[in-house]
Amino acid sequence: MEVTVQEAKTHLSRLLRKVEAGETVVIRRGRTRVAVLSPAPMTTKQRKIWGDLPGELTPMFDEPLDDLAPYTP
Secondary structure (H helix, E strand, O other), rough: OOOHHHHHEEEEEEEHHHOOOOOOOOEEEEEEEEEEEEOOOOOOOOOOOOOOOOOOHHHHOOOHHHHHHHOOO
């Protein structure tokens, strides 16, 4: 599907619905093609916050620091 810049500005929501459905929309200025609206690539891999970082915590991780001894019960 091809539309002019003016049509794209006026009907952007409608064009985005078509793109979401898998269609590609070409935007023209006069007879010159200037842009393409196409579906964004799907992200399938979900990033784990801490699970994908290298290394591991030592058993002493939860131990209070010596400097904080006066503040701990």
